[in-house]
Amino acid sequence: MSNRLRIVGRVIVAAFVAAAVAVSAADQKFYDDDPIPREPETQDASKTQSWKNVLSYDLIQNLFAPPGDPRLIRAQNVNTIDEVPDSSWFTNRILAREVSIQEATRGPATSPGPAAGPMTVTRAKPEGISPGFVVQDSAGVTWFVQFDAARYPEAATGAAMVANRIFHLLGYWQPEYHLADLQPEMLTIGPNATTETPSGKIRRLDRADLEKLLGRAARQQDGTYRMLASRAIPGRVIGGFRYYGTRPDDPNDLVPHEHRRELRALKVFGAWTNLVDMKAGNTLDTLIQESGRSVVRHYLQDVGSTFGTGALAPREWDEGYEYLYEGDAVWKRLVTLGFYRRPWQSVPYTEYRSVGRFEGDEFDPTTWKPRVPTAAFLHARSDDNFWAARRVMAFSDELIRTVVAAGRFSDAAAERYLADVLIKRRDRIGRAYLTAINPVVDAALDQAGILTFGNAAVEAEVATAPAGGYRAHWYVFDNASGESRPFGAVTATAAGRMTAPMGLPNRQGEFIRIDIEAVDPPHPSWTVPIRVYFRRTTDAWKLVGLERSLAESQKSE
Amino acid sequence: MTDSAFRRMTCALVLASAWSIPASAQSRTDEIAKQQEAKAQAAAPETPNRMEVFLDQVEQGKFLLGVPRGWYFAMGSVYPGGGLAGGAGYRHYIGYDSFVDSSALLSLKGYKRVRVRGFTPNHVNGRVDLEGSIAWLDATQVAFYGLGNASRTEDRANFRIQRSYIEGAAVVRPVRWLGLRLDGGIDDYTQKVGTGASPSIEQAFTPQTAPLLGDDPLYLRGQVSAAAYWLASPGYSRNGGLYSVAYEEFNPIRGSGGTFGFVRTQLVQHVPVQRETWVISLRAGTESVVRKSDVVPYFLMPTLGSGDTLRGYENQRFRDRHSLLLTSELRWFPNRVGLDMALFVDMGKVAPFRSGLTLNDLKTDYGIGVRFHTPGATALRVDVARGDEGMRLVIAGGPAF
Numbered sequence: 001m002s003n004r005l006r007i008v009g010r011v012i013v014a015a016f017v018a019a020a021v022a023v024s025a026a027d028q029k030f031y032d033d034d035p036i037p038r039e040p041e042t043q044d045a046s047k048t049q050s051w052k053n054v055l056s057y058d059l060i061q062n063l064f065a066p067p068g069d070p071r072l073i074r075a076q077n078v079n080t081i082d083e084v085p086d087s088s089w090f091t092n093r094i095l096a097r098e099v100s101i102q103e104a105t106r107g108p109a110t111s112p113g114p115a116a117g118p119m120t121v122t123r124a125k126p127e128g129i130s131p132g133f134v135v136q137d138s139a140g141v142t143w144f145v146q147f148d149a150a151r152y153p154e155a156a157t158g159a160a161m162v163a164n165r166i167f168h169l170l171g172y173w174q175p176e177y178h179l180a181d182l183q184p185e186m187l188t189i190g191p192n193a194t195t196e197t198p199s200g201k202i203r204r205l206d207r208a209d210l211e212k213l214l215g216r217a218a219r220q221q222d223g224t225y226r227m228l229a230s231r232a233i234p235g236r237v238i239g240g241f242r243y244y245g246t247r248p249d250d251p252n253d254l255v256p257h258e259h260r261r262e263l264r265a266l267k268v269f270g271a272w273t274n275l276v277d278m279k280a281g282n283t284l285d286t287l288i289q290e291s292g293r294s295v296v297r298h299y300l301q302d303v304g305s306t307f308g309t310g311a312l313a314p315r316e317w318d319e320g321y322e323y324l325y326e327g328d329a330v331w332k333r334l335v336t337l338g339f340y341r342r343p344w345q346s347v348p349y350t351e352y353r354s355v356g357r358f359e360g361d362e363f364d365p366t367t368w369k370p371r372v373p374t375a376a377f378l379h380a381r382s383d384d385n386f387w388a389a390r391r392v393m394a395f396s397d398e399l400i401r402t403v404v405a406a407g408r409f410s411d412a413a414a415e416r417y418l419a420d421v422l423i424k425r426r427d428r429i430g431r432a433y434l435t436a437i438n439p440v441v442d443a444a445l446d447q448a449g450i451l452t453f454g455n456a457a458v459e460a461e462v463a464t465a466p467a468g469g470y471r472a473h474w475y476v477f478d479n480a481s482g483e484s485r486p487f488g489a490v491t492a493t494a495a496g497r498m499t500a501p502m503g504l505p506n507r508q509g510e511f512i513r514i515d516i517e518a519v520d521p522p523h524p525s526w527t528v529p530i531r532v533y534f535r536r537t538t539d540a541w542k543l544v545g546l547e548r549s550l551a552e553s554q555k556s557e
Numbered sequence: 558m559t560d561s562a563f564r565r566m567t568c569a570l571v572l573a574s575a576w577s578i579p580a581s582a583q584s585r586t587d588e589i590a591k592q593q594e595a596k597a598q599a600a601a602p603e604t605p606n607r608m609e610v611f612l613d614q615v616e617q618g619k620f621l622l623g624v625p626r627g628w629y630f631a632m633g634s635v636y637p638g639g640g641l642a643g644g645a646g647y648r649h650y651i652g653y654d655s656f657v658d659s660s661a662l663l664s665l666k667g668y669k670r671v672r673v674r675g676f677t678p679n680h681v682n683g684r685v686d687l688e689g690s691i692a693w694l695d696a697t698q699v700a701f702y703g704l705g706n707a708s709r710t711e712d713r714a715n716f717r718i719q720r721s722y723i724e725g726a727a728v729v730r731p732v733r734w735l736g737l738r739l740d741g742g743i744d745d746y747t748q749k750v751g752t753g754a755s756p757s758i759e760q761a762f763t764p765q766t767a768p769l770l771g772d773d774p775l776y777l778r779g780q781v782s783a784a785a786y787w788l789a790s791p792g793y794s795r796n797g798g799l800y801s802v803a804y805e806e807f808n809p810i811r812g813s814g815g816t817f818g819f820v821r822t823q824l825v826q827h828v829p830v831q832r833e834t835w836v837i838s839l840r841a842g843t844e845s846v847v848r849k850s851d852v853v854p855y856f857l858m859p860t861l862g863s864g865d866t867l868r869g870y871e872n873q874r875f876r877d878r879h880s881l882l883l884t885s886e887l888r889w890f891p892n893r894v895g896l897d898m899a900l901f902v903d904m905g906k907v908a909p910f911r912s913g914l915t916l917n918d919l920k921t922d923y924g925i926g927v928r929f930h931t932p933g934a935t936a937l938r939v940d941v942a943r944g945d946e947g948m949r950l951v952i953a954g955g956p957a958f
């Protein structure tokens with residue numbers, strides 16, 4: 001064989017070895033940077049284009065042909081410890097860290113609100129059920145302003161304000177909302193201000209147009225109008241996002257939205273706050289500059305349809321209980337002359353004009369529904385609901401009363417009632433979802449081999465400690481092959497603390513796996529173990545993996 | 558194999574291996590970055606499908622839905638009993654929400670109407686609407702069974718009436734729950750030989766049995782009405798009520814007979830039961846010639862039958878100087894946002910004297926209906942009703958009351 005052939009032969013061998021290494025590396029379960037705290041966005045998205053959400057198409061598709069991946073699989077954007085990394089969709093706030101009262105009050109606000117003085121109207125928004133203006137304040141900042149319906153003062157603006165604070169704390173991108181009083185005489189009309197007539201014609205705005213719009217709004221006793229001012233969102237608006245699929249022109253948008261945990265979790269957050277109007281039209285994507293490149297930021301823009309009120313009046317009786325169309329219920333009601341009964345027909349309400357129909361005594365988070373089936377909700381599993389419920393339960397009574405106070409309700413009884421209902425609904429969410437699966441959380445392993453963990457259901461006081469205690473099965477885990485080899489005996493404890501058995505590895509870079517189950521006859525699902533993985537670092541064990549296995553019946557919840 | 562061939566094959570193998578085995582990621586971030594890089598190569602803007610394009614156009618008012626502007630396809634009714642009418646219209650907007658609308662309609666029974674209408678709403682802080690029309694219509698085969706509650710179906714004759722009119726109206730809403738309407742105009746009527754399967758009216762009736770038969774009067778007409786209402790929408794409501802009274806007077810400029818007038822009353826009340834699981838809807842209405850001496854042409858007399866009156870009877874089945882109508886519906890809602898059902902009972906009568914409007918000898922029908930609606934309007938109402946003259950199907954766009 002010539003030298004050339006030998007060289008070529010070595011190249012072949014080298015290529016296959018490299019390929020083998022590549023395959024091996026691709027198969028490893030954990031990388032050095034696991035768990036990632038932030039979802040990387042490495043590509044420039046400046047070529048994304050605005051798209052138009054067609055409301056009726058969105059409605060019809062979601063009602064009659066649920067879109068998205070038919071598989072009910074684990075959320076795809078969680079990191080290896082089953083948490084949602086920060087991203088252009090979500091920022092970990094409550095539960096991930098301490099949240100101060102000041103932060104809760106401030107919400108996403110970065111300014112004190114519209115500057116005092118004259119405001120210039122640059123555009124009117126007469127269409128829609130909730131009319132408003134676009135104004136520029138005396139500092140040149142653009143604000144979108146909306147008002148309460150004449151018969152329901154403080155209702156729509158108060159709900160939007162409170163929900164804005166809640167969803168900000170929960171981690172969603174929210175516009176900056178402020179409540180302010182508008183003096184109509186301080187409004188001037190900009191030279192290029194336009195409005196759309198009922199015929200669809202765009203023409204110059206005049207004073208009469210403004211008066212017509214204000215004529216539909218609630219006026220306060222001092223002649224001012226209470227307005228909800230929403231600061232223009234930074235970046236170029238490029239439409240909204242759907243609750244399924246990905247944005248085809250955003251290279252960083254890899255995970256189908258129905259498989260994003262923070263979107264699935266809106267099923268629980270929506271139930272808590274009664275956010276029934278979940279549609280693409282209430283979301284907004286903007287193109288912003290970050291780390292020197294353009295990326296798409298996803299806003300949950302309109303969370304105003306919350307609690308017991310809509311934009312103009314209290315909620316319809318069945319909202320939160322039924323989709324706009326449910327074939328089965330339609331036929332049953334049709335043939336029974338309406339005698340087919342549903343819970344919404346008898347739920348008692350204490351109605352305040354500024355709160356509407358919102359209650360916490362009969363509320364069942366597992367049966368709550370938005371107006372239209374939402375693809376991400378239909379894919380939510382017990383582990384997604386558990387993740388969301390922990391965040392809801394992290395709202396203390398004090399924190400809830402703080403965010404409700406942001407609504408500046410003049411009726412103290414109404415404000416107290418809204419907070420009371422949110423507290424009751426929070427607790428019902430805890431009871432429903434924290435107890436549904438093995439609630440072991442916060443696993444840690446110290447240098448001495450002491451394993452500690454918590455029980456989210458017990459800590460939230462929605463369950464008692466498991467009668468049979470906890471059991472742990474210990475394994476040495478081979479990160480390259482994915483194989484686990486048991487070591488030591490099964491350990492057990494009545495509380496969340498136990499010592500590793502003999503044989504715990506201690507070389508840097510080694511992995512162990514621990515399967516932890518809780519034994520409690522009233523909660524058979526708790527015996528399905530959670531798997532936690534630790535990697536040995538120089539002087540500690542680092543949690544690198546957490547998997548919540550579900551019983552088959554829970555995978556589609 | 559030569560060195561050269563072996564080398565080429567080897568190169569091909571290496572390239573193939575490199576292509577088929579993905580480059581390895583050394584970190585999670587790297588792994589995701591590679592996927593994002595791959596997507597960037599194929600990134601393309603969102604493209605709406607055909608259904609989205611179509612629905613977008615519908616939302617923008619094209620086709621049959623939405624606010625008409627420019628040329629549009631018009632649908633509606635020309636005259637009671639004429640059947641569904643279709644045609645074309647053109648609407649031109651002036652200012653914010655005022656418009657001039659021209660339309661021409663032709664109904665299933667050949668009734669015709671051409672109309673130019675101007676409408677300018679929301680004056681005086683939204684309290685005053687003004688409108689005016691000039692129109693011509695031709696109803697070719699309107700039913701006439703004779704006067705009275707005891708008229709017989711076999712006596713049916715048809716008359717043809719052409720009406721040219723110019724009218725104006727002002728609606729004033731001093732408060733949110735009260736509407737006052739003032740309207741008036743000039744009506745020019747021409748009677749012609751009725752068409753259709755039934756004999757023409759002049760073959761079966763005389764001016765004694767059909768007052769002012771053969772007359773072509775020209776009237777100066779005026780009406781004043783007041784309505785107290787707390788309905789969610791006049792086109793669709795599940796609660797609230799409407800109480801109205803109207804007085805209308807006709808003064809002949811041409812033709813026989815003298816001045817005559819009508820008083821019309823209507824009481825509508827919707828009573829929701831158990832959070833609108835059901836709604837009991839009740840209506841009582843009367844229409845009455847004001848003075849005993851009034852001579853009213855037969856074609857302007859109060860009528861009952863079909864439409865939104867006695868739904869189990871032919872259109873305009875009963876006709877006389879006075880009428881009484883009592884309607885009740887038990888409505889239920891298979892679907893809150895679009896589908897209602899109703900069981901209904903209609904009762905009514907006509908009489909030559911006001912004292913005849915008693916609860917004796919009421920004509921009665923009952924039936925079931927289905928209604929497709931939006932939050933503020935009834936798009937389609939289909940009622941099947943049975944009276945003592947058989948079963949009838951009513952298809953209408955708009956609420957029964």
